[in-house]
Amino acid sequence: MDARVDRKGKRTRWRKHDTELTLLALPTAIWYVLFCFLPMFGVIIAFKDFRIHGNFVHNVFNSAWVGFKNFEFLFKSNDAWIVIRNTIGYNIIFIILGIAVPVTLALMVGQLHSRKAAKVYQTMMFLPYFLSWVVVSAVVWAFLSYDKGIFNQFLSDFGRSPKNWYMEASYWPYFLVFMNMWKGLGYGMVIYLATITSMDSTYYEAAVIDGATKWQQTRYITLPLMKFVIVLMFILAVGHIFSTDFGLFFQVPRDSNSLYNVTTTVDVLVFKQLKTATVGMASASSFLQSVLGCAMILTANWVVRRVDPDSAMI
Amino acid sequence: MSTQTSYDSGLDKFNRIGRGTNVIFHLIFILLALLCLIPVVVVLSISLSDESSIRESGYHILPTVLSGDAYNYIVKQGSMMTRALGVSVLVTAAGTLIGVLLTTSMGYVLSRPNYKLNGLLTWIVFIPMIFNGGLVSSYYINSSLLGLKNTIWALILPLAVSSFNVIICRTFFKSTIPDGLIESAEIDGAGQFRIYFTIVLPISLPVLATIGLFLCFSYWNDWFQSLLYIDDQNLYSLQALLNSLMSNVDALARNASTMGVSYAQLVATMPKESARMAVAIIIVLPVALAYPFFQKYFISGLTVGAVKG
Numbered sequence: 001m002d003a004r005v006d007r008k009g010k011r012t013r014w015r016k017h018d019t020e021l022t023l024l025a026l027p028t029a030i031w032y033v034l035f036c037f038l039p040m041f042g043v044i045i046a047f048k049d050f051r052i053h054g055n056f057v058h059n060v061f062n063s064a065w066v067g068f069k070n071f072e073f074l075f076k077s078n079d080a081w082i083v084i085r086n087t088i089g090y091n092i093i094f095i096i097l098g099i100a101v102p103v104t105l106a107l108m109v110g111q112l113h114s115r116k117a118a119k120v121y122q123t124m125m126f127l128p129y130f131l132s133w134v135v136v137s138a139v140v141w142a143f144l145s146y147d148k149g150i151f152n153q154f155l156s157d158f159g160r161s162p163k164n165w166y167m168e169a170s171y172w173p174y175f176l177v178f179m180n181m182w183k184g185l186g187y188g189m190v191i192y193l194a195t196i197t198s199m200d201s202t203y204y205e206a207a208v209i210d211g212a213t214k215w216q217q218t219r220y221i222t223l224p225l226m227k228f229v230i231v232l233m234f235i236l237a238v239g240h241i242f243s244t245d246f247g248l249f250f251q252v253p254r255d256s257n258s259l260y261n262v263t264t265t266v267d268v269l270v271f272k273q274l275k276t277a278t279v280g281m282a283s284a285s286s287f288l289q290s291v292l293g294c295a296m297i298l299t300a301n302w303v304v305r306r307v308d309p310d311s312a313m314i
Numbered sequence: 315m316s317t318q319t320s321y322d323s324g325l326d327k328f329n330r331i332g333r334g335t336n337v338i339f340h341l342i343f344i345l346l347a348l349l350c351l352i353p354v355v356v357v358l359s360i361s362l363s364d365e366s367s368i369r370e371s372g373y374h375i376l377p378t379v380l381s382g383d384a385y386n387y388i389v390k391q392g393s394m395m396t397r398a399l400g401v402s403v404l405v406t407a408a409g410t411l412i413g414v415l416l417t418t419s420m421g422y423v424l425s426r427p428n429y430k431l432n433g434l435l436t437w438i439v440f441i442p443m444i445f446n447g448g449l450v451s452s453y454y455i456n457s458s459l460l461g462l463k464n465t466i467w468a469l470i471l472p473l474a475v476s477s478f479n480v481i482i483c484r485t486f487f488k489s490t491i492p493d494g495l496i497e498s499a500e501i502d503g504a505g506q507f508r509i510y511f512t513i514v515l516p517i518s519l520p521v522l523a524t525i526g527l528f529l530c531f532s533y534w535n536d537w538f539q540s541l542l543y544i545d546d547q548n549l550y551s552l553q554a555l556l557n558s559l560m561s562n563v564d565a566l567a568r569n570a571s572t573m574g575v576s577y578a579q580l581v582a583t584m585p586k587e588s589a590r591m592a593v594a595i596i597i598v599l600p601v602a603l604a605y606p607f608f609q610k611y612f613i614s615g616l617t618v619g620a621v622k623g
Contacts, residue, residue, distance in 0.1 A: 018430045020506035028420035039447025056458030111331045124347035131533035134557045138594045140352040148372035286448035294445040
């Protein structure tokens, strides 16, 4: 292949081709340094009494070390418990429903007699995935607004008094779970359907000859073959258990104060602290989220490696 | 895919689910599909409703009194709307172009087996998938150190590259571009830039389309970067404009008051409710019309992702 290869098959010299490839990769490498690696070092502001105004580099170097003070404040605040409960609680529900429902629907859509209809349903159900959270929040507003919303009109049509939905915390866990499913369903179905359609059809032919019913085929062929994808999706989701979709929890409830207890997750808290300039606590929460997220991903990857080495990320 | 062709065979016909079950499944999916579609229809119909009918009887699934006032108003209102549209289009176009170039060039370099710095660059791409500096640190680096606050670049640069996309590209180049093609070009004396731009990119349209579409949709739909970095209303994208209209009913009217018309009069006459939803429709319409045609690219992209993890 290459003339300048030594006996072990390794190239020894730096060639013109290496220089050119380096130049070609340079812009992207610089992007990575600026937007990914600098922030990694920036996490030291979590351990500092950081000031916002003035020169950034100067501030980072000259602000006083405060050790774990920022973290102490964070955990002493009332927010900590609510936020941890919400973040992990919602994620557990999302993980369970986010696997069970799309898998079931993917199994069902694969069985429909009409391929064309199946395609149409899939396309329609994929639509919410392409809407931004701002638009979704406008959609939700059209349904839930107090004086004009469609829900309240239904209520008054049935002779009930209208509700101020954006103040009723007890309903929002259901709304949020519903909206999350609504937006992600089409995407989930595609992933599982891709697995189903790539399965070897001879299994099914053999099963049919043996007289297996549709339910038995699903139970003993399709689901076992899907197991690895399901496990993989599960573990990847577990790896992100400390992060939530900021749009869902901030945009959709319209940052309503009455809903604080049921809608504030780590991402919402970090954003609010950032915007209200409580930099110390914001950077502490954000730092914790990154570190715990990293730990979860590595753990998840370790588990995947034990279950199925080929699916492991690292 | 094989199921489709074998459907007509006797075996498969025998193997279908029962007629009754089929009907029930269809009903369930019709219901779900409507559930996904109706909200968008509602927004469209509100945007086409007469403002006074909304004020009297609220939003409806179908408009009681049809009216194009909201769109008229937006067109007349002009500057703010066209500016936001311009920002959105510019950010989407520039971001997609820059993103595709940065992503594919790195993907190509990583796909070259006998490149010296392959290991180092792989780590540079890989580490950010596991650990990141978090929102606060990124925010301060981007706004203070890199000076992106209130510039159009704040909307473009942070979203340009994702390691996931780079890996999709690398896998694609590795599996579809024959080594012999690159080697023969090298022997003919072509440099790597020339090979990349005149040989590799033109035969890699499927992956360019996939990455390009992913980027295009994420730039068009992005509102978070605006929320973080943009205070200057002149740099609002459509999403940021809608966001401010949703949180502040009078934003449109306040802007109009600079045009010399009495503030109170304008607030009274402007179609606020329907105008908001009209902006939402202007955002949604291109996406809703475009994505069914590109769905197969998305699906192939997602599948690569699902298989690769």
